[in-house]
Amino acid sequence: MSATEPQAILTPLTESAIFLVLTVNAGSEAEVADVLTDVSGLKRSVGFRVPEAELTCVTGIGSSLWDRLSTGPRPADLHPFKELAGSRHTAPSTPGDLLFHIRAHRFDLCFELAQRLTERLRGLAVVVDEVHGFRSFDERDVLGFVDGTENPEGEAAGVAVLIGDEDPAFAGGSYVIVQKYVHDLTSWDALSTEEQELAIGRTKLSDIEMPDEDKPANSHLALNVITGPDGEERQIMRFNMPFGQVGRAEFGTYYIAYARTAELIELMLNHMFLGDPPGTTDRILDFSTALTGCLFFVPPLEMLDDITSLRAEAAPASAPTPPPAPAQNAGDGSLAIGSLRDHSTDAER
Numbered sequence: 001m002s003a004t005e006p007q008a009i010l011t012p013l014t015e016s017a018i019f020l021v022l023t024v025n026a027g028s029e030a031e032v033a034d035v036l037t038d039v040s041g042l043k044r045s046v047g048f049r050v051p052e053a054e055l056t057c058v059t060g061i062g063s064s065l066w067d068r069l070s071t072g073p074r075p076a077d078l079h080p081f082k083e084l085a086g087s088r089h090t091a092p093s094t095p096g097d098l099l100f101h102i103r104a105h106r107f108d109l110c111f112e113l114a115q116r117l118t119e120r121l122r123g124l125a126v127v128v129d130e131v132h133g134f135r136s137f138d139e140r141d142v143l144g145f146v147d148g149t150e151n152p153e154g155e156a157a158g159v160a161v162l163i164g165d166e167d168p169a170f171a172g173g174s175y176v177i178v179q180k181y182v183h184d185l186t187s188w189d190a191l192s193t194e195e196q197e198l199a200i201g202r203t204k205l206s207d208i209e210m211p212d213e214d215k216p217a218n219s220h221l222a223l224n225v226i227t228g229p230d231g232e233e234r235q236i237m238r239f240n241m242p243f244g245q246v247g248r249a250e251f252g253t254y255y256i257a258y259a260r261t262a263e264l265i266e267l268m269l270n271h272m273f274l275g276d277p278p279g280t281t282d283r284i285l286d287f288s289t290a291l292t293g294c295l296f297f298v299p300p301l302e303m304l305d306d307i308t309s310l311r312a313e314a315a316p317a318s319a320p321t322p323p324p325a326p327a328q329n330a331g332d333g334s335l336a337i338g339s340l341r342d343h344s345t346d347a348e349r
Contacts, residue, residue, distance in 0.1 A: 004172030005301045008056035009237065009258050010157050013148065016107035017133040017241050018114045019178065019254055020100040021294060028124040029068045032098075033308045035120045039100075040305055042120075046113045053106040057113060059304055060099035060176050060296025070310035076167045077175055077262040081295040084273040089285045091179065091273045095128055096294035099178060101239070101256060107132070129292055131180060131254045133241025142242045142251045143188055143287075145200050146207040152235045160235040161258045172300030175262040177269075179255040180292040188287040199283040218283045223271040226264060234264055253288070262295055 024032050039059055047055030061069070063080050084091040100117055102110045110132075118127060141147045152160045163173045188196070193204055201221030202209050209215075215222050226234045236259040244251040257265045272282035299307070 006162055006172045006174065007058045007298055007301050007304065009058055009161055009174055009298065011054065011056050011103070013135070013139065013239065014054065014103040014105050015135040016104055016110050017239070017254075018100075018102045018110045019129070019131040019133065019256065020098075020102070020114060020117070020127055021096040021129040021178065021292070022098040022100075022121065022125040022127050023095050024065050024068075024097040024125045025123075029065070030308075031124050032065075032121065033069060033310070035117075035124070036307045037305055038120070039117070040301070042116050043113060046109055046116065047104070050106060050109060053104045053109050055104040055109045055113065056102070057117075058099075058101040058176070058298055060101070060298045062097045062099075062294065062296050065097035066297060069307065072310065073169050075163075075170045075173065075175075075297045078297045079262075079295065081177065081293045082266065083293070084269060086274045086281060087279070088281055089273045089290075091269055091290045091293050094292040094294060096178075096292075096296070098125065099176065099294065099296045101176070103239070107134075129180065131243050131252075133243050133254050136242045140242075141240065141253050142183060142185065142244065143196070143200075143253075143284075145196075145202060145204055147240045147253070148238050149202070149207055149209075150235070151237050156235065157237060159260075161237045161260055163260050166260075170297070170299070170303075173303070174258050174260060174298040175265070175295065176256060176258045176298055177262065177265045177295050178292065179290045179294075180252060181255060181288045181290055182250060182252040184287045184289075185251050199287075216283070218275075218280050220272075220282055220284045223276055223280070223282050224268050226267055226271075235259075236265055236268070258298070 036059060039057060043055060043057045047053065063078050066074055066078060081093040081096075083093040100114070102113050104110050114130075136142065139146050139148055151157070161174050163170050165171065191199070197204055197210070198216050199219060201215045201219035209221060210219075212222075217223075228234050236257045238255070238257050240256060241254050242252065243254055257268075259265050270276070272285060275281045
C-alpha cells in the first residue's frame with residue numbers, strides 16, 4: 001500500500017448515505033484512536049457480504065481532536081470551521097470532532113456500518129448530528145435541480161481533492177466541510193421555473209448552465225465559480241444528498257465538499273453568505289438555512305489505519321522514579337526513621 005493512498009473519496013455517486021458527526025469525550029482520545037484503526041476492517045466486514053453495493057466510509061478528524069491526538073505536525077489547513085455572519089445570512093460553526101461519511105448503493109449496508117461504529121464508540125463519543133441521505137431521481141436535490149454537475153472527473157478529480165507536495169507530510173489526505181441546510185419549499189415552489197433557474201444559474205429540466213451574460217450576479221453558480229491566477233477554474237468535489245422528514249415538513253440538502261485546500265471551499269462559502277462583491281449574496285440562501293458547519297481533515301488511508309502512532313507521539317514519556325533518599329544518621333545512633341517521606345510521581349499524559 002502506498003503511504004499516500006487516499007481514503008475512498010473519489011468513488012462514484014451512490015443511492016444512499018449516512019453522515020455522522022461526533023464529539024469525543026475528554027479523556028477518551030486513546031480509546032477513540034484504537035477504534036479509528038479498525039474503521040477499515042469494520043467496513044470490509046460489512047461490505048464483504050454484498051460487494052456490488054460498493055460500501056465506503058470516509059473518516060474526517062476535526063481540529064480540536066487532532067490537537068488532542070498529536071503534538072506533532074498538523075495539516076496546514078486544519079482549523080475549526082469559521083462562522084460567517086453577514087447582514088442577511090449566517091453560516092454557523094457547530095461542534096464536531098469526527099465525521100463518518102458512509103456511502104453505498106444500498107441503505108442497509110450504510111445503516112449497519114453506522115451501527116457498528118457507534119457501538120464501538122459508545123461511552124467514548126457522542127453523535128451530535130446524524131443525517132440519512134437518499135438519491136433523488138437523476139441526482140436532483142429537493143429544489144428540483146441536478147446537484148454535482150460540475151464535479152471534476154478522472155485525473156482532474158485527484159488534483160482537485162488530494163493534498164500533494166505542498167504539504168508532503170499529509171499527501172494523499174484531503175479536507176472536507178459539511179453543512180446541513182433546510183429549505184423553505186413553500187416559498188421556493190411559489191417561484192416560476194424561470195425565476196428558479198435565475199437563482200441557480202442553470203436550466204431546471206435539461207441541466208444546462210446559462211451563458212455568463214444571462215446569469216445574475218447573485219445566482220448560485222456565479223458566486224461559486226473561482227478562477228486561479230492561471231485563469232483556470234479551481235474545483236472541489238461535492239457529494240451532496242437530499243434528506244428530510246415529510247411529517248415534520250423538513251426538506252434539506254446535506255452539503256459535503258472535499259478539496260485539497262479548505263481555503264477554496266471557504267472562499268466559495270464567503271461569496272455565498274457575505275457576497276462577492278459584499279452584499280451580493282447567494283439567491284438560494286433566501287430559501288435555504290444552514291444549521292451546522294464543520295471542517296475536518298481526511299487523513300490518507302495508512303495514516304488513519306495507524307492513527308494510534310500520533311497518540312504515542314503526543315504522550316510524553318513518564319518521568320523516571322527517583323531513587324529513595326539514603327538514610328541519614330541523626331547523630332544519636334538512630335536512623336531518623338520518622339523523617340522519611342513517601343515519594344510519588346504523577347505522570348500526566
